[in-house]
Amino acid sequence: MDSRTIARQCTLCEAHCGILVTVEGDQVARIEGNPDDVLSQGYICPKATAMGGLHHDPDRLRTPVRRVGDSFEPIGWDEAFTEIGHRLRAVRSAHGPSAIGMYMGNPAAHSSSVIYGALLRAALLTRNFFSASSIDQFPQEFVAWRMFGANVLMPVTDIDRTDRLVVLGANPAVSNGSITTMPGAKLRIKEVRKRGGTVVVIDPRRTETARLADEHVAVRPGGDVYLLLAMLHVLVTEGLCDERAVRAQCAGWDQLAQLVATTSPERMAADAGVDADTIRRLARDHAAAPSAVLYARIGVCLQITGTLTHWLVNTINAVTGNLDRAGGQMFATPPVDAARFGKYLPMGYGAWTDRSGTHKSFRSELPVTVLAEDILADGPDRIRAMITYAGNPVLSTPQGGRLDAALESLDFYVAVDMYITETTRHADIILPPTSPLEREEINLLFPVFSVRNNARFDAAVFEPPADGLEDWQILARLVTELVPLPARRFTGRALTGVFELFSPMRLTAAAIAAGPYGVLRRGRKGLTANRIRASVGGVDLGPLAPRLRELIGTKDGLVQLAPPDFLAAVREVVDGADTAMAPGYDLQLIGRRHLRSNNSWLHNIPSMMKGRDRCTVLMHPGDATERGLTDGDQVTVESTVGSIVVPVEISDDIRAGVVAIPHGWGHREPGVGWTVAAAQPGANVNLLHDPARTDPFSGAAAVNNTWVRVSPVAG
Ligand SMILES: Nc1nc2c(c(=O)[nH]1)N[C@H]1C(S)=C(S)[C@@H](COP(=O)(O)OP(=O)(O)OC[C@H]3O[C@@H](n4cnc5c(=O)[nH]c(N)nc54)[C@H](O)[C@@H]3O)O[C@H]1N2
Ligand SMILES: Nc1nc2c(c(=O)[nH]1)N[C@H]1C(S)=C(S)[C@@H](COP(=O)(O)OP(=O)(O)OC[C@H]3O[C@@H](n4cnc5c(=O)[nH]c(N)nc54)[C@H](O)[C@@H]3O)O[C@H]1N2
Ligand code: SF4
Ligand SMILES: [Mo]
Secondary structure (H helix, E strand, O other), X not given: OOEEEXXXXXXXXXXXXXXXXXXXXXXXXXXXXXXXXXXXXXXXXXXXXXXXXXHHOOOOOOOOEEEEOOEEEXXXXXXXXXXXXXXXXXXXXXXXXXXXXXXXXXXXXXXXXXXXXHHXXXXXXXXXXXXXXXXXXXXXXXXXXXXXXXOOOOOEEOOOOOOEEEEEOOOHHHHOOOOOEOOOHHHHHHHHHHOOOEEEEEOOEOOOOHHHOOEEEOOOOOOHHHHHHHHHHHHHHOOOOOHHHHHHHEEOHHHHHHHHOOOOHHHHHHHHOOOHHHHHHHHHHHHHOOOOEEEEOHHHHOOOOHXXXXXXXXXXXXXXXXXXXXXXXXXXXXXXXXXXXXXXXXXXXXXXXXXXXXXXOEOOEOOHHHHHHHHHOOOOOOOOEEEEEOOOHHHHOOOOOOHHHHHHOOOEEEEEOOOOOOOHXXXXXXXXXXXXHHOOEOOOOHHHHEXXXXXXXXXXXXXXOOOOOOHHHHHHHHHXXXXXXXXXXXXXXXXXXXXXXXXXXXXXXXXXXXOOOEHHHXXXXXXXXXXXXXXXXXXXXXXXXXXXXXXXXXXXXXXXXXXXXXXXXXXXXXXXXXXXXXXXXXXXXXXXXXXXXXXXXXXOOHHHOOOOOOOOEEEOHHHHHHOOOOOOOEEEEEOOOOEEEEEEEEOOOEOOOEEEOOOOOOOOOOOOOOHHXXXXXXXXXXXXXXXXXXXXXOOOEXXXXXXXXXXXXXX
16 A cells, blocks of 8 residues: 655644654554654654544534534535525624624634634624634733733743743643643753753642642642732842843833732732742742743633733743743744734724623624623624634533523524534534645744744645635635625625635745745745745744844833733732632632643544543542542532533542633534544533633633532432
């Protein structure tokens, strides 16, 4: 049998590890790490093989399908687009552009088709745009915008050169890093210690990352804001800040110093759940290290204090002189330099609100937690039609369990997805893109957040089927269908022709040529898409270099350490009671991720489902004994808004008083859609999270730190 090996990347998570895909006949025979990859150097995690599983999955849709009752039947592309155009235009002309809502999910960011996602969004002219960003990095973008003047300026953790890595609410040993592309994070963490550096993990659970660290600090869920305020108190009052860096880079020092004058470790210790001596030591060590970096992610981002915590994280890095220097927080110089233009991008903050008037738009979108209500609540301005693209919000977002009913109540719903999922099963029509192994591209986004500057090519492993469409082609056709008749009769075909000329690959090639390494700037030696295509494993573009001055978009060109509304909110948090606490609920629920799982959508790949049940509630032995529970018992986990049943998993890795349940589970009974996942469905933890609990600045869902109670299942 003929056998061939193709180099590309695994596009399942932000690490984008280089892989070598060996194909025998028309089957993926093997997927291995590419030792020549300039960023991942041969590392892959167990999920990489799922790229093959996805491609061959019999449940993956290969043609558009139309819903008939509770099942789906295949239809042709032209028939599908004609019907979609007709239905969407009807909704828009009767109720206006905002009657069509759109949700864009996480995998959209992992292909360059995302350019066309943005185009479709613009063509819709809707105020009701939602994305996975509001259940992910929104607080970090908000902070980047307020501190550095552009939302894309979320700093990268320079893990490969730091002397002290302090990880807060992230588990890169499993997740392989996020808003810092660091494939093989585990090895990089080990390297910090090998070269004499220190690694500290601050997390209510002794995670896989904590096991690699010098020290684990089991903070109370939601305690980080107090911990960081107390660290700042020590840095300021003990004169440990890097005054030169502060003077050169920052504004707001006096207000900041005044704010933290009262947040001593002794005062903050109880709320942080960390003793005062430990906090003092953490602050002193951060200042004393030649370079040090606080790296924070989902565990502190998806909290009601998400914005405040990330502001304090960046502030501590900045005042200790660790912003924009090797070993601290830095900004990459990617081949397409999106960060340089970030400051010109309007954020549309508060340009409109959700229907209840509670949430402001941020970067012209609304938080996804309001989606169900904005469809269901009666009124002329409700959402009547939806487009979802690469998202599964029924499982991934807290909606009080109402999104199923909401999606079912729509006049029309079209999904761009390769599976019938808990979400897309409500669609009238599902449009499946070709498989990731059938597309070629150069990813634009993740080099913006990579630990080393690079450019890498994704080769197509298989020819796409003759009648297959990539995501961008589907999205382009949707844009075309939105053009009003009769104009469309003339422009429809012409537009499709124009879009074909501007494929993401062509646009990327042009942007690279014009970018910081491109031929237009550097002449014949400059970077081209063809050169990237020809380098198996990509082109290394060197270590990150300081560039804050060039990128910063604040009015005075300085890092804003003390936005007045942040200061006011901190005062409230410090003086107020814990608003999360609910009488009768005695455990704090947080999330966790597993190495063989990726949000909601790898549970249909048999190789990812081996081993014991993973959708369990992790509980401290003391808490289990108190409730008379033994390992594996089925328990009911209840919050003020919902309840689910899962098995208990007892472990002293988790702080007493805290429980952890992974998200992305709660699959359907066998029927249409995912057959493998249906055999081990798990339960949907997002039914426990209150959609009303959000970060008040960015609107991001606060899915960490929900008060729950756990009891044995009766009988
Ligand atoms: N409780 C809790 N909830 C969470 C989180 C948490 O920590 N705790 N984490 C949140 C985070 S960080 C994220 S990013 C979100 C994710 O939230 P979502 O993006 O809404 O959900 P996913 O599970 O990633 O679903 C992705 C969907 O895209 C489809 N898909 C995959 N690849 C492609 C492709 O190339 N093209 C198209 N068209 N479709 C594709 C899959 O079939 C699947 O249906 O979940 C969030 N939800
Ligand atoms: N294997 C795998 N990898 C993934 C994904 C996946 O689903 N599976 N998803 C991908 C996506 S979309 C993303 S965004 C990234 C996310 O990447 P990470 O942020 O690294 O992912 P998590 O594992 O959710 O880590 C959050 C950590 O925060 C801790 N935590 C919870 N509450 C608190 C708190 O109050 N304070 C502190 N200090 N810690 C807290 C949790 O115990 C957990 O260890 O991972 C990506 N990589
Ligand atoms: S860490 Fe795993 S899932 Fe993420 S890109 Fe690498 S191989 Fe793929
Ligand atoms: Mo995410």
